[in-house]
Structure formats: C-alpha cells, structure tokens
Amino acid sequence: MSGQSRRPSKPYRRPKKDPVRILAFEALRAVDERDAYANLVLPPMLRKAREDGDFDGRDAALATELVYGTLRRQGTYDAIIARCVDRPLREVDPPVLDVLALGAHQLLGTRIPTHAAVSASVELARVVLGDGRAKFVNAVLRKIAADDLDGWLERVAPEYDDDPEEHLGIVHAHPRWIVSALWDALGGGRAGLEDLLEADNERPEVTLVARPGRSTTEELIEAVGEESALPGRWSPYAVRLAEGGEPGALDAVREGRAGVQDEGSQLVAAALANAPVEGADSTWLDGCAGPGGKAALLGALAAQRGARLLASEKQPHRARLVARSLAGNPGPYEVIAADGTRPPWRPGAFDRVLMDVPCTGLGALRRRPEARWRRRPEDLDGFAPLQRELLRQALVSVRVGGVVGYATCSPHPAETRAVVEDVLKGKADADVTAEWIDARPLMPGVPALGDGPDVQLWPHLHGTDAMYLALLRRTA
Numbered sequence: 243m244s245g246q247s248r249r250p251s252k253p254y255r256r257p258k259k260d261p262v263r264i265l266a267f268e269a270l271r272a273v274d275e276r277d278a279y280a281n282l283v284l285p286p287m288l289r290k291a292r293e294d295g296d297f298d299g300r301d302a303a304l305a306t307e308l309v310y311g312t313l314r315r316q317g318t319y320d321a322i323i324a325r326c327v328d329r330p331l332r333e334v335d336p337p338v339l340d341v342l343a344l345g346a347h348q349l350l351g352t353r354i355p356t357h358a359a360v361s362a363s364v365e366l367a368r369v370v371l372g373d374g375r376a377k378f379v380n381a382v383l384r385k386i387a388a389d390d391l392d393g394w395l396e397r398v399a400p401e402y403d404d405d406p407e408e409h410l411g412i413v414h415a416h417p418r419w420i421v422s423a424l425w426d427a428l429g430g431g432r433a434g435l436e437d438l439l440e441a442d443n444e445r446p447e448v449t450l451v452a453r454p455g456r457s458t459t460e461e462l463i464e465a466v467g468e469e470s471a472l473p474g475r476w477s478p479y480a481v482r483l484a485e486g487g488e489p490g491a492l493d494a495v496r497e498g499r500a501g502v503q504d505e506g507s508q509l510v511a512a513a514l515a516n517a518p519v520e521g522a523d524s525t526w527l528d529g530c531a532g533p534g535g536k537a538a539l540l541g542a543l544a545a546q547r548g549a550r551l552l553a554s555e556k557q558p559h560r561a562r563l564v565a566r567s568l569a570g571n572p573g574p575y576e577v578i579a580a581d582g583t584r585p586p587w588r589p590g591a592f593d594r595v596l597m598d599v600p601c602t603g604l605g606a607l608r609r610r611p612e613a614r615w616r617r618r619p620e621d622l623d624g625f626a627p628l629q630r631e632l633l634r635q636a637l638v639s640v641r642v643g644g645v646v647g648y649a650t651c652s653p654h655p656a657e658t659r660a661v662v663e664d665v666l667k668g669k670a671d672a673d674v675t676a677e678w679i680d681a682r683p684l685m686p687g688v689p690a691l692g693d694g695p696d697v698q699l700w701p702h703l704h705g706t707d708a709m710y711l712a713l714l715r716r717t718a
Contacts, residue, residue, distance in 0.1 A: 257365050257368035257369045257376075258365045259369055260362060260365060260366060260369075261291065261296045261297065261301070262297070262301050262304050262305045262308070263305075263308065263344065263362060263363075263365075263366045264366065264369065264370065265287055265288075265291060265297075265305050266305050266308040266309050266312075266344060267337075267340060267341065267344060267366060267370055268287070269283055269284050269287060269305075269309045270309065270312060270313070270340040270343070270344070271336075271337065271340060273313065273612050274336055274340065275336075277616065279610050279612065279613075280309055280310060280313055280610070280611070280612060281609055281610060284305075284306065284309055288302045288305065288306070291305075307352065308344055308347065308348070310445065310611060311347045311351050311352070312340075312343045312344050312346075312347045313611040313612045313615075314415055314442075314443050314611040315347065315351060315415040315443070316343060316415070316611075316612075316615050317411070317412065317415050317416070317417060317614075317615060318395075318398075318412055318413070318415040319342075319343045319346040319347065319350070320339075320343070321398040321399075321412055322346060322350070322386060322394045322398055323339070323342050323343070323346060323382065323386070324398075325394075325397065325398060326382045326385040326386055327382055335375075337370065337371060338367075338371060338375055338378070338379065341363060341366055341367045341370065341371060341379055342363075342379060342382055342383065344363060344366070345359060345360065345363030345379065345382075345383045345386070346383070346386055348362070348363065349383065349386055349387050350386070350390065350391040350394065351391065356387050359383075359387070360380065360383045360384060360387060363379060363383055364376050364379055364380045364383070367379040367380075395412065395413050398412060399412040399413050400412075402432075406432070407421045407422050407425070410432075410435065410436065410439060414436065414439035414440060414442075414443065415439075415443060415614075416439055416442065416607075416614055417614060417615065417617075419618075419619045420604060420614055420617075421435075421439070423604070423653075423654050423655070424438060424439070424604075424653065426655055427653040427654060427655050427658075427698070428653070428700070434702075437702040438700060438701065438702045440702070441608070441700075441701035441702035442607040442608055442611075442614075442701060443608075443611075444608060444701075445485075445608070446504070446608040446609055446701075446707075447482045447483065447485075447705070448482070448483040448489060448502060449474065449480050449481070449482050449483070449502070449503060449504055449505050449508075450462055450480065450481040450482075450483065450489060450492075450495070450500050450501065450502060450503070451477070451479050451480060451481075451500060451501050451502075451503040451508050451535070451538075451539055452479050452480075452481065452494070452499075452500050453479070453498075453499055453500060453501070453538055453539060453541075453542040454479065454539075454542045454543055454546055455542055455545055455546050455572060456494075456498075456499035456500070456542055456570070456571075456572065457494040457499040457500045459473055459474070459478070459479065459480070459481050461494060462481040462492065462494060462500055463481055465492050465493065465494065466481070466483060466492065469484075470483065470484040471483055471484065472484075474505050474508070475505065475704070475705055476505055476509060476685065476687060476688045476704065476706075477505045477508040477509055477512065478512075479508055479512070479539065480503075480505045480508055482505075489502050497570070498538075498566075498567065498569055498570050499570070501535060501538060501567065502535075503535045503536075503539070504606075504609075504706055504707045504709075505704075505705070505706045506605075506699045506704065506706030506707045506708075506709035507535055507536055507539075507651075507707070507709060508539060509685050509688065509699065509706070509709070509711075510536065510596075510598070510647065510649045510709050510711045511536045511539040511540050511543070511596065512539070512543070512684075512685075513647065513681055513684035513685055513697075513711060513713065514540070514594060514596050514645065514647035514711075514713065515540060515543040515544075515594070516684050517594070517645045517647070517679055517681075517684055517713050518645075518679075519593050519594065519643060519644055519645050519715075520643030520644075520715075521593075521641075521643050522593055523547065523549060523593045523594070524548065524549050524550065524593060525549065525550055525552070525591065525592050525593050525594075526540060526544050526549055526550065526551045526552070526592060526593065526594045526595070526596075527551075527552050527553075527554065527587075527591075527592040527594070527595045527596070527636075527639060527640075528540055528551065528552070528553045528554065528596045528598075529554050529582040529585070529595060529596065529597045529632065529635070529636055529639070530554075530555065530556075530582055530596075530597055530598050530599055530600065530632065531553035531554055531555045531560075531561075531564045531577070531598075532555040532556075532557060532560030532561065532563060532564055533560055533563040533564065533567070534553070534563050534564035534565075534566065534567030534568065535567065536596060536598060536649075537551065537553040537564050537567060537568060537577075538567040538568055538571070540596065541553070541568050541571040541573065541575050542571060542572075542573075544573055544575075545571060545572045545573025545574075546573075548573070549573070549593075549594075550573065550574040550575065550576075551568075551571075551573070551574075551575040551576075552575070552576050552578065552587070552592075553568060553575065553576070553577045553578070554577075554578050554579075554580045554582060554585070555577070555578075555579060555580075556579065556580065556581045556582065557579070558579045561577055561578065561579040564577050565577040582597065582632050582635055582636075583628070583631045583632060583635055585635055585639060587639060589638050589639065590638075590639070590640065590641040590642070590644075591639060591641070592639050592640050592641065592644060593640070593641060593644045593645075594640070594644060594645050594646075594647075595636045595639050595640045595644070595645070595646045595647070596646075596647045596649065597632050597633055597635075597636040597646065597647065597648055597649070598647075598649040598650065598651075599625075599628070599629045599632045599633070599648070599649070599650050599657075599661075600625060600628060600629070601625055601629070601650040601651060601652040601654075601657045602617050602621050602622065602625065602652050602654060602657065603617070603651055603652065604617070604651075604652045604653060604654055604708070605650070605651040605652045605653055605699075605707045605708030605709055605710070606651050606707045606708070608701060608707070609707070622654065622656045622657065625657065626656065626657075626661070629650070629657060629661045630661055630664055630665055633646070633648050633661060633662065633665045634665055634674075636648070637665070637674045637676055637714065637716055638674055640716050641716065642716050642717065642718060643715065643716065644715070644716055645679065645713060645714070645715055645716075646676070646713070646714045646715075646716065647711060647712070647713055647714075648661070648662055648711070648712045648713075648714065649709060649710060649711050649712075650709075650710050651707055651708065651709055651710075652708065652710065653698055653700070653708040653710060657710070658696070658698065658710040658712075659696060659712070662696070662712045662714070666714075674716055674718065675716070675717050675718045676714040676715060676716045676717055677714065677715050677717050678695040678696070678712070678713070678714060679695060679713035679714065679715055680694045680695040680713075681694065681695060681696055681697045681711050681712065681713045682694045682695070682697060684713070685697060688704065689703070689704075690703045690704070695712075695713070696710065696711060696712040696713075697710070697711045697712075698710050
C-alpha cells in the first residue's frame, strides 16, 4: 500500500436554482420547440412568477432582457459559439445551445460581470442539462469570455467591402436575405440601413391608444403620471409609457376604453378613417380584423360619425379577440368569423374597407425578434396569392367612390407596392378599377413619408413598426 494519503473527494454540491435564468431558459425552449412568440409566452410566465412570490420588478426586467436580447442577436451569438465548439452547431442539442446563447448574451450584451455571467450560466446548465453537459457549457463560455463583442465581430464577420450584406447581417443580427430586402425597400446607402437594423434591435416603447369618445390622452397621462407618460409623436390618440409601465393596471385599459397599440397601426387606421369618400359614409369594414386593435380604433371613430363597423376575421379564436377589443363600443358594430377571400357580404356594400393582410411580419422585428430567424424567403411566395386576393376582394366589397386601405406590417417590396400594382394592373383577375389616393396628407406632421402616394413607416425614422399603407378609391 502506498504511503501517500488519498485526497478526500469533495462532497457533491447541489446546483443553485436561479428563478430568473430558469424562466428565461424555459421561454427560449417554448419559442424553439413550439414556434411560440416571446411576446405571447413571456408575459404569463412573468405574471405567474410574481404571483408565486419568486420575482420582483428587477427580476422581471432581467428575465425580459435575457429572453429578448438572446433572441434578437441569436444569429450573431450562433456565429460566435460556432467558433468555440469542435462540431457543427446542428450537432449540438438545442437546449444546450439555448444555455450557451443565454450565457453569450450575458457576457457580450449586458453589464453583468464576466465571472457572474459564466458561473450563473453553468449553474443553470447543471439544473436543466445535468453536470456532464454543464462542463461543456463552462468550457465554451470561458472561450467566449476571452473577448468582447466588438472583438468577436471582427473575427466572425467578413469585411464590409468583401461582402456587405453578410457583414451587416452578422454585426446587426439579421439574416442576410432580410438585410438585402430591407436595403432594397429603404434605398439609399449604408448609414440609413444600419440605422434601421439597429432600431430593429432596440426594445420598443409601450404605446397606448385612447379610443375616441371612450377615453382621452389626457386621462391616460393623468392616470399614469406625467413623469411616466408622454403624448404620442404623431397619432392624436397615442400615449407613450416610460420603460416598465404597466398598461394592465390602468382602469381605461381594463375597461377597453383604451388599449396597447403601436403608433404606426394607429396612423394607418386614422388615415383610412379620414380619407375623403364620395357620397355616403355609413358602413365600414375591417376585413382582416384579428386580433382587434385597428378594429377597436375604427369602431370608435365610426361611432363618432354614426357609422356601422363590420369586423371580419377568418380564425374563430382571433374573431373572439376582436369581439373582446370592441366590447363596449358605443356605436353599432358586428364581429363575424369569415374568410375575406370568399366574403359572405354583397359586393359594393361598404363605404370604407381596411384590409390589413397576413404577411411575414418583417415590420415588427422589434416586438417579435425571433421572427427574423424563423422566416424564410420562400414565405413571401406563400403569402403573395393571399395578399392579392384579399386586396381584390376589398375592392369588390367597396362601392364606387368608396375607399380601400391596403395595410401590412412589412416593408418588403413584394408585400407592399408590388401587390397593389399587380391588382391595379389586373394581374390578380381584378374585375374592378381603382385609383391611388395620396396617403401622406392623411398623416399630418409625420416626416419622411417618401414620394407617395403610398406610405411606408420605419422604426428608425418614425419610432413605429414598419407599417405600409396604400389608399385606393374604387372608380368603376
């Protein structure tokens, strides 16, 4: 027997459970496994954590930053992680990648100290992955911690002059095809595009809408407090909340007299409501009304003029959301579940029609950062026939002299002006004729609206989602 004493083994230490990081990990898994959207899955998770006493306000803010920050820069973090592992990323289990991405964001995208970011991520890995894979996470994150974000970008992104789209895509965390599409839509040089890509990576303000005749911006500002609320930049119905505001705590929001709605969506609905029509103005249609934000604003505006709103939504569960948004509207309205491409109403039945069509959602990447990694170029082909047919049916549904608003939350040319031009040129089997209405004067005070007659809003120029609006008057 050797004379050397045997070193006693360390007692096993149970991993420390960090509720904030565990919740962030579970939210990322829901996004990955169920194709869920973070803005839908995270709020109820945070609410439950608060009710259970696990979270305070600071915990909720950190969890939100970890989830959204990781999702926004997922492509960039993947490129960095790929340099630090000895196998293709597709061979790394998705839960392990989620823990690594959360750790990379803490190291490269927050002010959390390096030691704390690594140790907290390793403890998370021990809890959700096991001790064996936690060692792998520890090794990878220590490699990532050897440099800051700028240093890593110099290593993983090609030079701008060699491949400008790939360079911008990695530096600003957008897929290459989206960079190319946004460049085409925006026009101009590199600076404007980089401003747009950076704006996509910023957390949007929470914006309220005071539904006319039911609440006022003054009421909302007073309820929130002047130190925490500001009037909207462009919409007369908008109130912007300071970070951390709780819309659900306001009586007006709980009662449906106000709601949460991006200022770009408010501008689209108001522009359609204020476009001049020839003759009667008593019957309005929202033909793709779900989940109901624009319908609620249109319903309030219609009520002030004695007009009636029909809100139609194909999916029954979304139609129920529309009905909830319109509940208590003072004017006459009806909500139905119907397919806008095969409408049950008679042709020419409406004076105003809004058709906010399904799209890729590339205009709302600030709110749904995971969409940029989920969408593919071929998705455009999938939406194209539907968008054209919905616009064609909108023109059939409005009477001669009435107005149609074609709207979409995308700046991609294939989803905006190309759709309208194809329908107007008869390429979508259109059996009506229409003319453009200049939408720009119907957004008074809003700058940088381009050459018209249609309007494209931008996050970096207007602080809104990238909403598109074309206004058309049926002529025959």
